[in-house]
Amino acid sequence: MGWKDKFKKFAFNTPEPEEKVNLDDITIKDDVQECIELPDVQGRESKDVKLVIDNALVSLNQDKYSFANFIESVTGLTAISDEKTRFETAFGIIKSTGVTFDTLLETAQQRINCVNSTKDHFLEEQDIAFKEDVTDNQTLANDIQKIIQDKVTLMSEIEKEVSDLLSNKNAAVKKSKAAEKEINTQRADIQVTATSVITGINKNIDKLNKYLGKGDNNGRKQEELLE
Numbered sequence: 001m002g003w004k005d006k007f008k009k010f011a012f013n014t015p016e017p018e019e020k021v022n023l024d025d026i027t028i029k030d031d032v033q034e035c036i037e038l039p040d041v042q043g044r045e046s047k048d049v050k051l052v053i054d055n056a057l058v059s060l061n062q063d064k065y066s067f068a069n070f071i072e073s074v075t076g077l078t079a080i081s082d083e084k085t086r087f088e089t090a091f092g093i094i095k096s097t098g099v100t101f102d103t104l105l106e107t108a109q110q111r112i113n114c115v116n117s118t119k120d121h122f123l124e125e126q127d128i129a130f131k132e133d134v135t136d137n138q139t140l141a142n143d144i145q146k147i148i149q150d151k152v153t154l155m156s157e158i159e160k161e162v163s164d165l166l167s168n169k170n171a172a173v174k175k176s177k178a179a180e181k182e183i184n185t186q187r188a189d190i191q192v193t194a195t196s197v198i199t200g201i202n203k204n205i206d207k208l209n210k211y212l213g214k215g216d217n218n219g220r221k222q223e224e225l226l227e
Contacts, residue, residue, distance in 0.1 A: 052118060067104045067105075
């Protein structure tokens with residue numbers, strides 16, 4: 001194999017390395033909050049809840065004159081402007097029927113108990129209605145959190161794999177560059193060597209023409225020898 005064939009064997013183009021991948025672009029940070037504290041809730045009077053309580057009070061059976069009847073009587077004394085006088089007047093009217101101060105307090109407590117019972121029943125129904133929804137959503141949140149954690153773990157594994165691949169790629173590029181440098185050095189050596197040999201030959205041709213070339217009959221000129 002001649003030097004030209006050897007030259008062709010090593011004369012190839014080394015591909016340029018690909019742009020380096022930024023691992024930060026594929027890193028996922030888990031910012032999911034494990035627990036979210038609810039702010040303090042400030043309630044307000046609800047017409048719907050008031051209607052439920054009023055209906056429960058209406059259904060409260062009281063066989064005797066009650067606190068509610070007394071308050072209605074007080075409210076009906078619109079002609080009396082002083083509140084204390086209205087209460088005293090209303091109580092004076094019913095006192096002759098046997099209704100006592102303790103009777104009013106007793107029936108008032110019955111109404112309070114009715115309101116509390118209605119409230120507890122109402123809250124119990126609300127708990128049943130909302131607890132299932134809260135539990136289902138909490139279960140869903142936990143499931144999603146597990147999926148997120150699995151994805152984060154997978155991304156971590158992918159990040160490590162990409163990092164290893166980049167290391168292997170960089171090592172291959174370095175070897176490629178080293179081989180390219182060696183080949184270029186060999187090409188330069190071949191070029192310099194060939195030029196040196198040709199230069200030596202040309203010098204001898206010059207001497208040949210100088211010492212032996214005496215015209216067309218006695219020798220050939222340099223141009224003819226090089227053909």
